[in-house]
Amino acid sequence: MEGYLHLSNGKKYKGEFATKASETLCGEIVFFTGMTGYQEVLTDPSYKDQIIVFTYPLIGNYGINKEDFESKKPHVKGVIVYEANMQAHHYQSQYSLAEYLEKWNIPLLSHVDTRSIVKNIRQEGSMPAILSTDENVAKEDFLLVKDAKVPKVSEKIHQSYGDGKYHIVLIDFGKKESMLDGLVERGCKVTVVPYNTTFDEVKGLKPHGILLSNGPGDPKELTDVLPAVKLLIQHYPTLGICLGHQLAALALGGDTTKLSFGHRGANHPVFDKRNNKVIMSSQNHSYVVEEESLANTGCEARFFNLHDNSVEGLTHSVYPLQTVQFHPEANPGPSEGQYIFDEFIENVKANSGRVFAYA
Numbered sequence: 001m002e003g004y005l006h007l008s009n010g011k012k013y014k015g016e017f018a019t020k021a022s023e024t025l026c027g028e029i030v031f032f033t034g035m036t037g038y039q040e041v042l043t044d045p046s047y048k049d050q051i052i053v054f055t056y057p058l059i060g061n062y063g064i065n066k067e068d069f070e071s072k073k074p075h076v077k078g079v080i081v082y083e084a085n086m087q088a089h090h091y092q093s094q095y096s097l098a099e100y101l102e103k104w105n106i107p108l109l110s111h112v113d114t115r116s117i118v119k120n121i122r123q124e125g126s127m128p129a130i131l132s133t134d135e136n137v138a139k140e141d142f143l144l145v146k147d148a149k150v151p152k153v154s155e156k157i158h159q160s161y162g163d164g165k166y167h168i169v170l171i172d173f174g175k176k177e178s179m180l181d182g183l184v185e186r187g188c189k190v191t192v193v194p195y196n197t198t199f200d201e202v203k204g205l206k207p208h209g210i211l212l213s214n215g216p217g218d219p220k221e222l223t224d225v226l227p228a229v230k231l232l233i234q235h236y237p238t239l240g241i242c243l244g245h246q247l248a249a250l251a252l253g254g255d256t257t258k259l260s261f262g263h264r265g266a267n268h269p270v271f272d273k274r275n276n277k278v279i280m281s282s283q284n285h286s287y288v289v290e291e292e293s294l295a296n297t298g299c300e301a302r303f304f305n306l307h308d309n310s311v312e313g314l315t316h317s318v319y320p321l322q323t324v325q326f327h328p329e330a331n332p333g334p335s336e337g338q339y340i341f342d343e344f345i346e347n348v349k350a351n352s353g354r355v356f357a358y359a
Helices: 038-042 097-103 114-124 177-184 199-204 219-235 243-251 339-351
Strands: 002-007 012-017 025-032 050-054 078-080 108-110 127-132 159-161 166-172 188-194 209-212 238-241 256-272 277-289 299-305 311-316 321-324
Touching (some): 025 078, 025 114, 025 256, 038 097, 050 114, 097 108, 166 339, 209 219, 209 339, 243 277, 243 321, 321 339
Parallel strands (some): 078 108, 166 188, 166 209, 238 321
Antiparallel strands (some): 002 012, 012 108, 025 127, 256 299, 299 311
8 A cells, every 4th residue: 555654844654554454553763773672662652652663774684472572562663674574583573573563553664764763853954744645734743742752661560570689670661571581591680660660669679779670761751750760869779771771860869851863773873881881782762861951960971972072871989880871771772781780789789778868
C-alpha cells in the first residue's frame, strides 16, 4: 500500500506500507544508527510514542525471536526503513519484522529515502512527523500530545526477581529487561517498584542499593519524584542509568537540556575520565545534563561523549552515587560498559548501611 511520511518542516517522502495503515498518526521522529538490535529498540520503553528511522538499509533479516525483548510489547509509534526483509533467516526467529509490527498495529513504511530523512533531522532537529496514506496533510495535524510517558510504561506493582545476597530496589521509569538481568546475574535480589514509589515505601523494603532506570520523555516532567530521588541518593548506594542519570542530577540541583536530535545508536564513543579509557556504548536519549549546572551540587562529570563532549555520567563527592547516560547493559550494542554494574555492586558492598551527610 502506498504511504507517506510528512515532516513538520514541509518535507514529504513516498514509500510503501509493509503493514496495514488504517489511520494517520503523529509522533516525534528520531533515528537509530545501529546495524543490528532492531528488536531491542522496538521494545525499549524509552522510545514510547516515537517514530523511529533505522539508518541501516536492510532491517529485519534475522527476524524477531522470543529471547531479546526488552519489555512485553513494542513502544514505538511507527517504523521507517529503506528495505524491510520479509524472509527472516535465523534459527531463533519466530516472526518476521512485518508480522510482529502487524500484531501490534504499528505501521512499517519501507522503500523510503532514509538517508535524506536523517539529513533533515540532523539539520533541523527532531520534529513532529506524520505517517499517512494521504499525500497531503494539514498543518494543524502536526500535533504532539504533551503527556507524561513514564506512567504509561512503569510497572504498576512491586515485583521481585532473583534471590541473591544484596537487595536492589529498581525504580522503574521504563526499565529494560536486560538491566534487570544484569543485576540478577551478579547475585542480586531485585525488587522492581513503580516510578512514584515513596521514599518510606522503598525504605520499608530494606534495600542495600538503588537503581534509577531508563525511561522516556523529558526528565523535567517528573519533578514530583525528585524529592524521593534525592532522599534515596542520600541514604543508599545508587546507580542511575539514562533517565535515571538525568533525574539524579536534577534532584541534586543540576539542570538538563534537550539535544537537537539526540544520541541513538550502538557505536557512541565515551571517555571514562577515572579509568582514562574510551569505551563504545549503546545510547538512546534526547536530553543531557549540563556540566556547568553541576557547580555546588557535589556532582562531578566522569564520562564524556567524544562526539559532542556532552556529559555521559556522574559521581558525587560524598554520596556513593554513580550515573551513566549510556546503556551499560548493552542491549543492543557493545558490552564494554558492563563494568559499571560491577562497580555498582562493589559500591553496595562497601557502603550498605552507612549514613551519609552533605552540607
